[in-house]
Amino acid sequence: MKTSRRKFIQTSAALASMATVGNLLAKGNAKVTKPLVVSTWNFGVGANAEAWKVLSKNGRALDAVEAGVQVPEGDPKETSVGLGGLPDRDGRVTLDACIMDEQANCGAVACLEHIVHPISVARKVMEKTPHVMLVGDGALQFALANGFKKENLLTEESEKAWKEWLKKAEYKPIANIENHDTIGMIALDANQNLSGACTTSGMAYKIHGRVGDSPIIGAGLFVDNEIGAATSTGVGEEVIRICGSHLVVELMRQGNSPQQACELAVKRIVKNQPKKSKEIQVGFLAISKNGEVGAYALQKGFTYAVYSNEIPNTIFNAKSFY
Numbered sequence: 001m002k003t004s005r006r007k008f009i010q011t012s013a014a015l016a017s018m019a020t021v022g023n024l025l026a027k028g029n030a031k032v033t034k035p036l037v038v039s040t041w042n043f044g045v046g047a048n049a050e051a052w053k054v055l056s057k058n059g060r061a062l063d064a065v066e067a068g069v070q071v072p073e074g075d076p077k078e079t080s081v082g083l084g085g086l087p088d089r090d091g092r093v094t095l096d097a098c099i100m101d102e103q104a105n106c107g108a109v110a111c112l113e114h115i116v117h118p119i120s121v122a123r124k125v126m127e128k129t130p131h132v133m134l135v136g137d138g139a140l141q142f143a144l145a146n147g148f149k150k151e152n153l154l155t156e157e158s159e160k161a162w163k164e165w166l167k168k169a170e171y172k173p174i175a176n177i178e179n180h181d182t183i184g185m186i187a188l189d190a191n192q193n194l195s196g197a198c199t200t201s202g203m204a205y206k207i208h209g210r211v212g213d214s215p216i217i218g219a220g221l222f223v224d225n226e227i228g229a230a231t232s233t234g235v236g237e238e239v240i241r242i243c244g245s246h247l248v249v250e251l252m253r254q255g256n257s258p259q260q261a262c263e264l265a266v267k268r269i270v271k272n273q274p275k276k277s278k279e280i281q282v283g284f285l286a287i288s289k290n291g292e293v294g295a296y297a298l299q300k301g302f303t304y305a306v307y308s309n310e311i312p313n314t315i316f317n318a319k320s321f322y
């Protein structure tokens with residue numbers, strides 16, 4: 001399973017370097033026709049495939065992104081999202097997620113335990129309450145009242161990894177490794193509407209109660225149906241400091257391409273925290289209303305997956321500052 005996935009990724013990467021649109025995309029200046037879905041990291045491929053089922057039938061971007069990110073959420077082998085996510089330093093799996101549609105409707109949950117699909121709880125917050133965000137036990141009670149099942153999210157493997165970590169208990173986020181990533185997905189549907197979703201178990205072995213950028217509208221995700229959408233991954237604190245995804249969309253509003261906007265946002269982080277920026281990873285991924293795609297990261301290694309009529313669900317390497 002793992003090998004075939006890796007092979008698929010390698011093959012896709014090779015195809016990407018051959019495809020014309022792929023080359024343009026990698027340079028950050030390709031336009032694709034709608035529908036379009038993009039998502040962070042290699043596991044974006046599986047998520048995009050699910051989202052594409054909705055988009056290719058002229059479905060809503062909102063439904064596509066929810067269905068898409070549910071894939072890594074429900075996969076116990078993905079240790080950075082949903083079921084099987086690495087726990088906090090007390091051994092508790094706490095999840096963060098948010099969702100936003102084309103009318104600026106949005107919902108979020110933070111520090112939610114025991115629910116496999118926090119993105120769907122976030123959507124319920126958006127649709128069933130006058131609020132944007134529910135956290136902790138309140139979010140759990142809301143989920144249970146809305147029919148979600150209480151489950152144990154700590155898999156044997158994640159528990160083992162946590163116990164190993166406990167031996168040294170060093171509190172150090174490391175860039176680009178499996179214990180630190182998030183799925184952010186943004187999509188443009190056949191009706192030219194944008195939506196996005198972002199979901200994570202956050203920083204592994206974090207202090208209990210720590211919340212990153214992923215469930216914060218404007219930080220981990222932002223959608224403006226006139227302009228475009230953006231999402232982020234990496235050390236959430238640095239993204240929150242610059243209201244990252246909102247910044248990317250506002251930079252696009254000022255006339256920058258998604259690629260330029262992602263680069264400017266990353267450079268803002270470097271300017272604010274020059275020393276720290278060398279040691280951490282942050283990546284932004286953005287699309288414009290016209291189907292342009294951009295991505296940029298602090299460090300090498302940030303990958304993202306793109307699926308459109310021209311690009312058959314392909315992984316790209318984002319350019320980086322360092």
Ligand code: SD4
Nearest residue numbers: 180181182202212234236
């Ligand atoms: C967080 N941004 O909780 C998330 C984690 C992540 O790559 O994306 N890591 O800060």
